[in-house]
Amino acid sequence: MLNALRRLSLLIVLLAAGSPVAAQAAESGDCLAGSPGSPVKIEVFSDFQCPACRAFYMETISRIFPEYAETDQVCIAYREFPLAMHQHAKKAARYGHAAMRLGPQQWRMVSDAMFAAQPEWAGSGDIDPVIQKVLSPDDWAALQKEMQDTAALDALIETDFNLGRELGVNSTPTFFVTANGKTEKIPAAVRYAILKRYLDNLLEK
Amino acid sequence: MIRLILEWAARLFLGILFVYAGYAKLAEPFLFEMAVDSYQMLPVGAVIFVARTLPWLEVLLGLLLIRGWKLFYGAGFTTLLLGFFLTMMGISYARGVEATCGCFGIGEPVSPATLARDTGFFLVAVFLTVSAWYRRKQMLAPSGPIA
Numbered sequence: 001m002l003n004a005l006r007r008l009s010l011l012i013v014l015l016a017a018g019s020p021v022a023a024q025a026a027e028s029g030d031c032l033a034g035s036p037g038s039p040v041k042i043e044v045f046s047d048f049q050c051p052a053c054r055a056f057y058m059e060t061i062s063r064i065f066p067e068y069a070e071t072d073q074v075c076i077a078y079r080e081f082p083l084a085m086h087q088h089a090k091k092a093a094r095y096g097h098a099a100m101r102l103g104p105q106q107w108r109m110v111s112d113a114m115f116a117a118q119p120e121w122a123g124s125g126d127i128d129p130v131i132q133k134v135l136s137p138d139d140w141a142a143l144q145k146e147m148q149d150t151a152a153l154d155a156l157i158e159t160d161f162n163l164g165r166e167l168g169v170n171s172t173p174t175f176f177v178t179a180n181g182k183t184e185k186i187p188a189a190v191r192y193a194i195l196k197r198y199l200d201n202l203l204e205k
Numbered sequence: 206m207i208r209l210i211l212e213w214a215a216r217l218f219l220g221i222l223f224v225y226a227g228y229a230k231l232a233e234p235f236l237f238e239m240a241v242d243s244y245q246m247l248p249v250g251a252v253i254f255v256a257r258t259l260p261w262l263e264v265l266l267g268l269l270l271i272r273g274w275k276l277f278y279g280a281g282f283t284t285l286l287l288g289f290f291l292t293m294m295g296i297s298y299a300r301g302v303e304a305t306c307g308c309f310g311i312g313e314p315v316s317p318a319t320l321a322r323d324t325g326f327f328l329v330a331v332f333l334t335v336s337a338w339y340r341r342k343q344m345l346a347p348s349g350p351i352a
Binding site for chain 2: 171173186188198201
């Protein structure tokens with residue numbers, strides 16, 4: 001009974017405050033889902049134009065979000081690592097960072113849309129309609145405003161890229177799993193069923 | 206004499222290498238499952254089976270090579286296994302699959318450098334097999350006419 005009252009009061013506070021958690025901007029390396037106190041952290045270096053990154057996001061990470069991140073068992077962070085061989089990857093990475101500035105929810109919507117429609121825009125670079133379709137008019141306007149700050153977005157991309165290089169990233173996707181004070185580098189896309197076994201093992205320890 | 210010294214060195218080198226490779230995988234079995242999965246060639250069940258059995262096979266082969274027992278068979282099987290690894294890595298690389306080698310744990314993507322290194326291991330194994338076969342042939346050959 002007491003717990004139910006506490007939950008209700010928390011809900012009222014969140015609603016009154018306009019749910020500030022959802023509206024808070026995220027930065028590179030921040031948890032886009034899951035809390036910073038989660039026992040496991042997955043940090044992905046990814047390129048929106050890379051087909052393997054698309055498969056990893058759509059088949060694996062998108063299932064980790066509800067199963068592990070939203071239950072605060074895993075924190076998922078994304079960093080941009082646009083490869084020079086992909087002509088429109090940098091523009092997509094700018095969208096990624098701009099969406100991150102709006103908030104984790106917006107980042108998810110933009111990432112879902114960009115990865116899902118990757119075959120459509122990878123040739124033309126026409127990303128705008130893909131994103132506009134999934135965002136509300138307000139969010140789209142806010143995103144366009146963020147996108148005007150090209151220099152700042154490029155600086156964020158460069159920071160991510162340089163960090164990746166320092167950590168020995170030379171292909172995408174490469175992800176780092178940190179748990180129990182140890183970090184493992186996995187330079188490949190793996191299926192959900194296999195990553196799940198690894199995460200379950202880490203969470204049991 | 207030189208051939209025997211080279212054979213001894215190749216046997217110990219490959220033996221220690223295989224024991225180490227097997228041990229590294231056994232120490233982190235879930236990471237090795239991810240390495241096998243990254244080749245995108247097997248269904249999930251087969252990935253788990255390979256990841257759980259291959260390291261033991263490597264340790265066993267390594268110990269056989271270090272001991273030198275049934276060298277022709279041990280070296281022959283090692284050659285076949287290294288040839289299989291090399292083929293899988295080559296196919297993955299040619300297909301543009303971002304696979305992790307998994308050779309000595311995880312963290313090393315398949316690249317021209319890993320392909321060159323494993324080709325070197327394969328050639329050492331080929332030499333060892335041929336050398337063991339030659340020695341075996343000499344031992345089995347009749348030593349001379351009996352008066």
